[in-house]
Amino acid sequence: MPEEILKIKEEDRKYQNLPEKIRDYFADETTINRLIVLEKKYQLSFDQINRLIRILRRILIREIKLADLPQALEKELILDNQTAEVFARELIEQIFK
Numbered sequence: 001m002p003e004e005i006l007k008i009k010e011e012d013r014k015y016q017n018l019p020e021k022i023r024d025y026f027a028d029e030t031t032i033n034r035l036i037v038l039e040k041k042y043q044l045s046f047d048q049i050n051r052l053i054r055i056l057r058r059i060l061i062r063e064i065k066l067a068d069l070p071q072a073l074e075k076e077l078i079l080d081n082q083t084a085e086v087f088a089r090e091l092i093e094q095i096f097k
Helices: 003-016 020-027 029-041 046-060 066-077 081-096
Strands: none
Touching: 003 046, 020 029, 020 046, 029 046, 029 081, 046 066, 046 081, 066 081
């Protein structure tokens, strides 16, 4: 099995071990709607949306620090630095607070 698939499976296992309250919050309609608004605002492609979800999950399982969110967005979503910084602030304000 390719290494990337094993890594994703491990991330999924860790996510499933999070408290139900946290998983429920990220599956909540309000949270999803907030993400949809941001996805449209930043005109994310389907691939970028999938990568964003993975970044958010990796923050929850503590593989990415919240402080490193702008860099993760810049690298994984191929955004310029300024856009990644602003997008990260909006995600933190609307999803993680």
